[in-house]
Amino acid sequence: NAGVMQNPRHLVRRRGQExxxxxxxxxxxxxxxxxxxLPEEGLKFMVYLQKENIIDESGMPKERFSAEFPKEGxxxxxxxxxxxxxxxxxxxxxSPVGTANTDTQYFGPGTRLTVL
Amino acid sequence: DQQVKQxxxxxxxxxxRISILNCDYTNSMFDYFLWYKKYPAEGPTFLIxxxxxxxxxxxxxxxxxLNKSAKHLSLHIVPSQPGDSAVYFCAASARYGGSxxxxxxxxxxxxxxxx
Numbered sequence: 001n002a003g004v005m006q007n008p009r010h011l012v013r014r015r016g017q018e019x020x021x022x023x024x025x026x027x028x029x030x031x032x033x034x035x036x037x038l039p040e041e042g043l044k045f046m047v048y049l050q051k052e053n054i055i056d057e058s059g060m061p062k063e064r065f066s067a068e069f070p071k072e073g074x075x076x077x078x079x080x081x082x083x084x085x086x087x088x089x090x091x092x093x094x095s096p097v098g099t100a101n102t103d104t105q106y107f108g109p110g111t112r113l114t115v116l
Numbered sequence: 117d118q119q120v121k122q123x124x125x126x127x128x129x130x131x132x133r134i135s136i137l138n139c140d141y142t143n144s145m146f147d148y149f150l151w152y153k154k155y156p157a158e159g160p161t162f163l164i165x166x167x168x169x170x171x172x173x174x175x176x177x178x179x180x181x182l183n184k185s186a187k188h189l190s191l192h193i194v195p196s197q198p199g200d201s202a203v204y205f206c207a208a209s210a211r212y213g214g215s216x217x218x219x220x221x222x223x224x225x226x227x228x229x230x231x
Contacts, residue, residue, distance in 0.1 A: 004159070033218060042120075042205060042221035043160070056218060091159050093219075104150065105219060107159035 002027050004094050004108035005074075012114045019079040019086070021111045025094030032075040033093040033105055034067060043091060049075060082115045089113075119143045120208050122222035129229050135193040137225050139206030142187065146208040150219065151180060151191045153202045160205060164191070196229045203227070 005024040013019050025032050030051055035043040048056040049069035060067070064082075069075040079086055089112050093105035121140045129135045139149075147168040152160035166173040166180045166189070173180050179192045193200055203226045207219040 006159075035219075035221075040223070042122075042223045043207075043219075045218040045220070048218050059218070104162055104165060106162060107152070109157075109159045112157075 004092055004106055006092050006108035006111050008111060009109060010112050010114070012116060013082045014116050015083055016081050019082050019113055019115075021077040021079075021090050021092075021113070022074040023077070023092030023094075023108060024074040025092075026096075026106055029094035029096050029106075031095045032069050033095075034075075034077050035091045035093065037089045037091065037110075039088075046077075079113075082113075084115050087113055087115045117142075118222075119146075120206055120220050120222040122204075122206055122225050124225050125223070126226040126228070129196045129227065131198055131229055131231050132195045135191075135196045135200065135227055135229065137191040137193075137204050137206075137227065139189050139191075139222055140187060141189075141208050143208070143210065143220075144187070145210035146220075148209045148211055149180070149182060149189050150207045150209075151178075152205045152207060153200075154205060154224070155202050163204075193227075196227075198229050198231050201227055201229050 007022050032049045034046040037043045045059040047060050047067045064080045066078045089110045091110045093107045095105045119142050150165040151163040154160045164175050164178045164180050166182050171182050182189045203224040205224045206222040209219050
């Protein structure tokens with residue numbers, strides 16, 4: 001399966017713990033996007049990264065949330081000191097570079113975070 | 117303030133008939149529009165897109181129409197099949213308007229196709 005991979009698919013944390021969500025883009029894609037979906041809502045943009053660079057983090061909460069996309073390995077979305085309001089589905093998307101389809105984002109299956 | 121609106125939370129259609137899903141937007145800087153289909157517990161699947169320089173794009177049973185003056189787009193599925201039952205999201209981006217390509221999503225329309 002050459003699609004976008006996310007793990008874990010389900011993550012349960014207690015309030016105050018840290019959550020780490022991983023995303024491996026499609027082969028050949030170097031742009032990664034993170035979105036969050038609350039129940040009964042659409043997806044909300046959080047952050048856009050290229051390898052080793054944060055391009056746009058205008059959708060990221062100012063505190064506790066961070067993201068990285070290192071030169072090697074998957075992109076990581078990190079949530080420190082989780083609260084119940086962080087419970088949501090977190091989706092990663094990737095897009096290619098240098099083609100006419102740079103604007104089509106392909107999504108992974110998501111990580112469902114539950115904070116107890 | 118919602119920049120992309122899908123005003124119908126749900127739509128029910130008979131198998132074989134046409135499904136029309138609607139989407140309105142407010143930001144005139146949007147120049148690229150996409151439709152995604154989503155099943156429960158899965159990620160959104162890309163369906164079809166359209167650039168603002170076009171008013172129609174067709175791919176098999178799926179056609180997207182764009183009316184820039186009305187800031188309105190629609191997705192037509194014909195003929196509808198039971199497997200099309202899912203939540204459909206409209207998304208938009210302003211590629212040259214400083215958004216860096218991030219997508220703005222509507223809240224989705226749940227389509228049910230009855231056999």
